[in-house]
Each structure stands twice: as C-alpha cells, then as structure tokens.
Amino acid sequence: REGRISWDNMVLYEDGWFYAFFGTGIHRTDGVPSVANGIDVYRSRDGLHFECVVENACPIPSAVAGYCFHKIGDWWYYYPTCIDSEKGVHFKIYRTRDFLDWEHLGDEHDSLPDRRIYRERWDELCILEETDEDGAPVYYGYISSEPQDEVSPPACGMLRSTDGIHWQILPPPVVEWGELPAQHGEVCIAAKMDGRYYLDIAFRTFLDSYGYSVYTFVADTPFGPFRPVTEKFRLCGSSRR
Numbered sequence: 001r002e003g004r005i006s007w008d009n010m011v012l013y014e015d016g017w018f019y020a021f022f023g024t025g026i027h028r029t030d031g032v033p034s035v036a037n038g039i040d041v042y043r044s045r046d047g048l049h050f051e052c053v054v055e056n057a058c059p060i061p062s063a064v065a066g067y068c069f070h071k072i073g074d075w076w077y078y079y080p081t082c083i084d085s086e087k088g089v090h091f092k093i094y095r096t097r098d099f100l101d102w103e104h105l106g107d108e109h110d111s112l113p114d115r116r117i118y119r120e121r122w123d124e125l126c127i128l129e130e131t132d133e134d135g136a137p138v139y140y141g142y143i144s145s146e147p148q149d150e151v152s153p154p155a156c157g158m159l160r161s162t163d164g165i166h167w168q169i170l171p172p173p174v175v176e177w178g179e180l181p182a183q184h185g186e187v188c189i190a191a192k193m194d195g196r197y198y199l200d201i202a203f204r205t206f207l208d209s210y211g212y213s214v215y216t217f218v219a220d221t222p223f224g225p226f227r228p229v230t231e232k233f234r235l236c237g238s239s240r241r
Helices: none
Strands: 004-013 017-025 038-042 051-057 063-070 075-084 089-093 094-096 125-130 139-144 157-161 166-172 186-193 196-203 215-219 234-237
Touching: 004 063, 004 125, 017 051, 017 063, 063 139, 089 125, 125 186, 139 186
Parallel strands: 063 125
Antiparallel strands: 004 017, 017 038, 038 051, 063 075, 075 089, 075 094, 125 139, 139 157, 157 166, 186 196, 196 215, 215 234
C-alpha cells in the first residue's frame, strides 16, 4: 500500500498458532515516516505461511514504535508506548480477545518511568511469566530504558505485576558486563528455560561492528546478575564493517 510502513515486529506462539505483529504508520509527504499508530496482525500454523487477521487495528494517535503483546487467560494484552505533552513517554494498556474489538483499561493504568531510577526511554516491553512462592502467577517486565548513572551501569528497566494490568516499577536488573563495554540497548527477549533466566539485548558497538545485533545474557534469578553467554554471545545481527 503506497505510503504505508510496518516496523517493530513481534512474533508469539499461542494455541498452535504463530502470531506476528507489526507496528504501522504512514509516510508524510516529505518521505519521513510518521509515528507508528496501529497494529497489523497475521497468523500461521507453520511459521512460514501467514494469513492476515487484521490491518491497522487499534490506532492510537500518540503511539510510537516499541510495543508489547502478551496472552493472559483469554485476553491478548497490548502495551503501546506513547508520547504526549502531558505525560511524556509512557505505555498504555489495551486488551482484546479477537484483535477486532479493543478495550482500553484506562489512563490510570498508564506506566511512566520513575525518573529517580530511569531516564526518558520506556518502550519495547518483554514479559516473562513466573510463579511466586504460593504458586500464583507473577509477571516480570523488562523494558528498554536507561538507568540513571548513579543507579547502575547500562541495563534495562524492570517492572512486576500479578495481573498484567497493575505494574510496579522496580530497580533495573543487575547486568555484569565483565570485560565487555557496558552500553545501553533494546530488550528483545525475556525467557525462562531449564530453570535459568535469559535476556536478549540489541546494541551496536560490540567487536567494532557498528551493526545492529542481538546478544544473550543469562542469570539464575529474574533480577540477575545477568552475565554474557560468552560461548554463544551474539545471537544474530548485521555488521557495517
């Protein structure tokens, strides 16, 4: 479609389907992309052949690139990062069962970075499901954000919720960089596998590549310390050199 752009994709596997999400926007007349303000949803049984579910769903004028989807019960929760003059950067919460009808859960559930801990950035939330000591569900959110210099070296933001709606802002997870140059990046994956916790973070300046690549960190708790998986650190990416 002329003038249309799609960016910041996300793929999740649920109930035998691969769901692919793309942020949507429109090119201005000068060719510069506008903010992303909607979502395209596609699905596939095999991860190769996708059918369209809906295009440009849930348009939000203040939405920008950097969103999250997560399935909780029968609901798909949508966390679009938005920017406006009143609140600055924040994410809102919508939910849907079918990607056609969307419910906004209210501005009172907007999540803003705690400026005592984090700087301006607050996007690309990744949610990891866990259970507490009583077996009840708990959700840890890892979000692309930059801790204040006096709080920690570069890491990401961290949140906690018991329902996916009410989010408590936590200090950043501990990231121990070792001999690697500490740097801010973008969270891509948060997952628990074989009893360990994995974070994948994208950045540009590892091994002088100046490409955009995804690197893997691992920890024994959701709070870290996350350390580079040095034997297989670079998961994928590109290089300009």
